[in-house]
Amino acid sequence: MFSARGAAALALIFFAVHPGNGQASPALRPQLSEAQARLQTRAALLADWQPAAAPPLAELTAHFSVAADGSGSHRSLQAAIDALPSRSAAPVGVAPARYFIRLAPGRYVENVCIHDKPPLTIYGAGGEPGEVRLVAGRFAAQPREAGSASPCFPASSAPRHGTAGSASVAVFSDEVTLRHLSIVNSAMDGVRAGQGYPPEVGEGGGAQAVALMTRGDRIELDRVQLWGHQDTFYASRRQVEGLSRVWVHDSLIAGDVDFIFGDARLLLERCTVLSRAGRRTPGEGGIVLASSTAANETIGFIVQDSRFLAEAGLAPGSVWLGRAWDQGVAKGEWRAGPSSPNGLAVVRESRIGAHIHARRDGVWGPSTARRPHQTEGDAANRLFEHRNQDLPAEQNETRLHTGAGLAR
Secondary structure, eight states: OOOTTHHHHHHHHBOOOOTTOOSOOTTTSOBOOHHHHTTSSHHHHHTTOOOOOOOOGGGOOOSEEEOTTSOSSBSSHHHHHHTSOOGGGSOTTOOOOOEEEEEOSEEEEOOEEEESOOSEEEEEOSSSGGGEEEEEOOOTTSBOOTTOOOSSSOOOSOSBOHHHHTOSEEEESSSEEEEEEEEEEOTTHHHHTTOOOOTTOBTTBBOOOOSEEEOSSSEEEEEEEEEOSBTOEEEOOOSSSSOOEEEEESOEEEESEEEEEESSEEEEESOEEEEOOSSSOTTOOEEEEEEOOOTTOSOOEEEESOEEEEETTOOTTOEEEEEEOOTTOOTTOOOSSTTSOOOEEEEESOEEOTTBOOGGGOSBOOOTTOOOOOSSSTTOOEEEEESOEEOOGGGTEEOOTTOTTTOO
8 A cells, every 4th residue: 555656645535624724745745545535534544453541540440559658568679570470481371360460649750661471551540641640761872770670671782772762661571551650751951951971972863852752552541641752652663573553642752853753653643743942953843753664564653633732932843743764774775664763753633833844845854864755756655645734833831741631
């Protein structure tokens, strides 16, 4: 469906005029036709995964409770996770039971790894997601500390954490649900506060700092807030047969550059996507989506019924809606074919603020391998919109930096 050669034809099948835009160009803002949009849906992405309606938090019974003051069964989330049995140790042919871990309101400073565990729900017991905060501050260029290895990131010869190893929370297990909590990577908060970058780090590299990384299937985020700057949320595809599906709904994701990225199947529904100001050079807005979908995959990222907002201080037209992440491809070396990823992202029925890039240049930026955004030829991108609306200027900015109340 979305072959490299076919992307140009798809982009020209249909295009919509956005309210207040005047003329819209299909080459600059490629739109899906109604027929193509029917193939880029929640049902298509989730396929045979049909998540059941989540019960109210008050009705859940936790196997373990976590409280920093010692009033629970564990003081840290990692300790509670480590107390769970291994999924691989379950008897063959027996479906493992789901476990529940309750987090009391508070700030938990720890790097968390969920690896080879049975189905698991972790939920915050606060009145708002921001009352339960999992916080860590690693970044890509940071030297690896002694004792930092985990089942998610085992010891290696790499001297630095790298992007993946910076994750505050890593979910490397199937059937994991996170509810009603916040995950933060605070590594670059000092830059935002005017303290400058750490040594050997800057806007050109090293500042990648992941809040949440997923590498598994049937992972759900419900009323979760993810806070970071560059590379906040990494939805990664596991390197084995089978799907890697992540469903995020009624949640907030905040960052500045490529802050929703990866090669998994990712669905965002009824979410607030917040572009942050203050870390980058004034006038350098950023990029929201960066998908690295395999060339033979027909579904990548879908963002539906969501809001793209900006913090105060971001200039109109300063942020790209997204770009292709040509993962593993050097600058200028991308070639059409099965060995080159061709990120696929669809933003549909959503409301887009004025911070998204100027209409005369389109909303999608050049790929990470410097492949220009284009709708024709073998190097055509698979980045599309469908029935989006522009937000009125008075609804574009938000001053709610804590995140409370942003996610519906």
